[in-house]
Amino acid sequence: EAGVAQSPRYKIIEKRQSVAFWCNPISGHATLYWYQQILGQGPKLLIQFQNNGVVDDSQLPKDRFSAERLKGVDSTLKIQPAKLEDSAVYLCASSFLYSYTFGSGTRLTVV
Amino acid sequence: ELKVEQNPLFLSMQEGKNYTIYCNYSTTSDRLYWYRQDPGKSLESLFVLLSNGAVKQEGRLMASLDTKARLSTLHITAAVHDLSATYFCAVDPINTGTASKLTFGTGTRLQVTL
Numbered sequence: 001e002a003g004v005a006q007s008p009r010y011k012i013i014e015k016r017q018s019v020a021f022w023c024n025p026i027s028g029h030a031t032l033y034w035y036q037q038i039l040g041q042g043p044k045l046l047i048q049f050q051n052n053g054v055v056d057d058s059q060l061p062k063d064r065f066s067a068e069r070l071k072g073v074d075s076t077l078k079i080q081p082a083k084l085e086d087s088a089v090y091l092c093a094s095s096f097l098y099s100y101t102f103g104s105g106t107r108l109t110v111v
Numbered sequence: 112e113l114k115v116e117q118n119p120l121f122l123s124m125q126e127g128k129n130y131t132i133y134c135n136y137s138t139t140s141d142r143l144y145w146y147r148q149d150p151g152k153s154l155e156s157l158f159v160l161l162s163n164g165a166v167k168q169e170g171r172l173m174a175s176l177d178t179k180a181r182l183s184t185l186h187i188t189a190a191v192h193d194l195s196a197t198y199f200c201a202v203d204p205i206n207t208g209t210a211s212k213l214t215f216g217t218g219t220r221l222q223v224t225l
Binding site for chain 1: 115142144151152153154156159161199201203211212213214215216217218
């Protein structure tokens with residue numbers, strides 16, 4: 001089966017600019033997650049969707065981060081404006097029952 | 112807030128030696144996951160442990176889960192250089208009534224030397 005697709009793989013932007021990441025989960029997986037992984041740390045959950053509804057966004061910096069999942073399939077994560085501390089890998093994952101599958105991630109560098 | 116702690120954070124070991132990575136977590140759960148991450152790569156699923164006393168083995172790696180102690184171990188037998196990577200445990204606190212999601216540990220960076 002196809003995996004979780006993410007794009008772009010890499011992005012370099014200047015601080016205060018905006019950026020968007022895209023994720024296409026595994027077909028049939030109702031739950032989708034966005035994680036932020038700062039270098040040297042474990043992934044941290046930013047937001048969780050069940051179909052197209054938000055289940056948990058308690059750790060999403062809502063003043064600058066936003067996410068949506070239209071039609072319960074693809075999802076986009078946006079940062080506006082970006083800060084230096086947003087430099088990280090952004091991982092998308094989807095799940096079904098006990099199985100979680102992670103995408104390859106988008107590596108964001110804010111300069 | 113669920114806390115997941117791993118130790119050691121960094122492990123340098125010689126080829127052929129055995130060692131154990133520990134994962135402690137702060138809430139009740141019987142779902143524990145182990146992942147491997149190579150530099151610049153995504154997360155590769157190693158083991159899914161779904162009950163107290165669960166033990167799974169793949170090659171030189173063996174994982175176990177003690178839900179009463181809130182502890183999982185990843186044991187490495189006769190390490191080889193190819194096992195060099197960062198290993199993460201992750202807990203799904205489904206038993207607390209919250210929605211299913213993974214909380215990750217701090218990671219253990221394993222370096223196997225000749």
